[in-house]
Amino acid sequence: MRAGRRVAVWGAGGAIGDAFVQHLAAAPDVVEVFAVSRAARPAPAGKIRTIAGDLTVEDDVAAAAATVADAGGNLDLVLIASGVLHDAAAGIAPEKSWRALDAAAMARVFAVNTIGPSLIAKHFLPLLARDRRVIFAALSARVGSISDNRAGGWYAYRASKAALNMMIKGLAIELARRNPAALCVGLHPGTVDSPLSAPFQRNVPAAGLFTPARAAAAMLGVLEGLPATASGRLFAWDGAEIAP
Ligand SMILES: NC(=O)c1ccc[n+]([C@@H]2O[C@H](COP(=O)([O-])OP(=O)(O)OC[C@H]3O[C@@H](n4cnc5c(N)ncnc54)[C@H](OP(=O)(O)O)[C@@H]3O)[C@@H](O)[C@H]2O)c1
Numbered sequence: 001m002r003a004g005r006r007v008a009v010w011g012a013g014g015a016i017g018d019a020f021v022q023h024l025a026a027a028p029d030v031v032e033v034f035a036v037s038r039a040a041r042p043a044p045a046g047k048i049r050t051i052a053g054d055l056t057v058e059d060d061v062a063a064a065a066a067t068v069a070d071a072g073g074n075l076d077l078v079l080i081a082s083g084v085l086h087d088a089a090a091g092i093a094p095e096k097s098w099r100a101l102d103a104a105a106m107a108r109v110f111a112v113n114t115i116g117p118s119l120i121a122k123h124f125l126p127l128l129a130r131d132r133r134v135i136f137a138a139l140s141a142r143v144g145s146i147s148d149n150r151a152g153g154w155y156a157y158r159a160s161k162a163a164l165n166m167m168i169k170g171l172a173i174e175l176a177r178r179n180p181a182a183l184c185v186g187l188h189p190g191t192v193d194s195p196l197s198a199p200f201q202r203n204v205p206a207a208g209l210f211t212p213a214r215a216a217a218a219m220l221g222v223l224e225g226l227p228a229t230a231s232g233r234l235f236a237w238d239g240a241e242i243a244p
Contacts, residue, residue, distance in 0.1 A: 002132065005030045006075050008068060010055055010120055011082030015194030016139065019216035020079050021048060032071070036064050037059035054114030055082055057121075065123035073127045077223075080120055080138040084112040085157050085196050089210065094154040094200075106156040113160035121171050125184075133181040135223050136171070140164050140234055143237035147243045165234055165244060172232030183226055186234035188242055189215040210237070 007024050008125035011017035012035035021035045025047045033048045035041075040052035051067050052225040054062040068075065086093050092105045117138045128134040144161025165186050183214060191197060191204050192215045201209060210218075225239065236243045 002076065003029045004031045005077065006034075006072070007077040007079070008034040008036065008075055008124060008127075010036045010053075010080045010117075011139075012050070013039055014081050014083075015040070015212040016192055016194070016216055017079075017081030018187055019212035020081055020220070023213065023216050023220060024077075034064075034068050034071075055080075055120055056111045058119050061116075061119045061123045065127060068124070068127055074129050075124070075127045076129060076132070076134050078120070078124045078128065078136045079196040080117045082112060082116060083139060083141075083196065084109055085154075086199060094157055096153050098155070101155060104175075106159075109156040110160045110163070113157070114163045117164055118167050121167070125171065125175060125178075128175075128179070128182060130179045133183070133228070134179065135226075136175065136182070136184045137187050137219075137223060138164060138168060138185075139189060139224075140168070142188045142236065142242055144186075145242050145244060147233070162244075168233040168234070169244075176228075176231060181228055183223075183228060184219075184230045185223070185226065185230060185232070187219050187222070188234065188236040189219060 008092055009017055009020045012021050014241045021033055024030045025033050034051055035048050035052045036053045038054045041050050043050045051064045053064040090108050092108055095101055127135060141161045143158050145167055147164055168186045175182045175184050190210045191208055192212055194212045215237055222235055236242055
């Protein structure tokens with residue numbers, strides 16, 4: 001692994017996002033971690049540099065990118081760990097039936113899960129180094145796989161992640177022209193104990209519910225081993241590819 005790696009994590013206030021930040025900050029080969037979160041948090045000492053930003057506001061995304069660029073840019077890794085599945089205050093809950101479809105809730109889910117990561121790509125892909133293996137990875141979800149959808153429901157979340165997967169595919173094609181060694185991939189973290197999954201953990205066996213730290217470590221390990229030919233595709237925490 002190259003020494004002196006510089007990384008950025010979006011959704012750093014989330015369970016998995018925070019685990020990514022902690023894991024990367026503890027890695028000897030990482031020198032700087034830009035941790036972007038909606039809440040402006042005090043910057044801890046050491047390698048972590050916090051940046052306030054909402055991925056649904058393009059000015060915020062552009063300002064975060066400018067902060068990283070001013071600090072030297074030249075990133076090795078960009079991770080997007082943001083996402084929404086339910087938010088009572090915003091009227092968002094995974095739909096059990098088409099009867100529950102709601103335009104405003106759907107628009108919000110797409111804004112956070114699809115459009116926000118696309119804006120991050122627009123402003124952060126140019127910050128990736130061009131002369132070495134670099135990675136842009138967004139947390140997607142197995143339930144965004146169209147071929148894997150056997151249970152139905154969860155319309156907006158599934159569709160927003162399927163659309164994110166299509167964004168990743170297109171971005172990977174364009175990114176390869178700029179740097180053939182670059183990777184742009186989606187990741188499925190497994191079922192992880194977090195506020196996002198909390199209401200849906202009842203039927204998950206204890207052994208199948210990962211801590212955020214375990215999921216983050218597993219996914220970083222997967223990223224380390226992926227060849228450039230993996231770009232544009234979706235991988236689970238165990239390295240297995242998930243079909244679109
Ligand atoms: N947990 C699971 O079992 C599981 C399974 C499959 C996929 N995933 C995916 O993994 C990613 C991380 O999820 P997590 O489990 O770590 O969830 P989480 O703890 O709820 O974190 C999600 C983070 O997304 C960011 N976010 C930005 N805009 C948001 C908005 N409008 N509403 C809510 N959150 C917003 C927030 O980060 P800031 O506070 O830093 O702004 C929030 O903390 C998501 O993309 C999720 O879809 C999770």
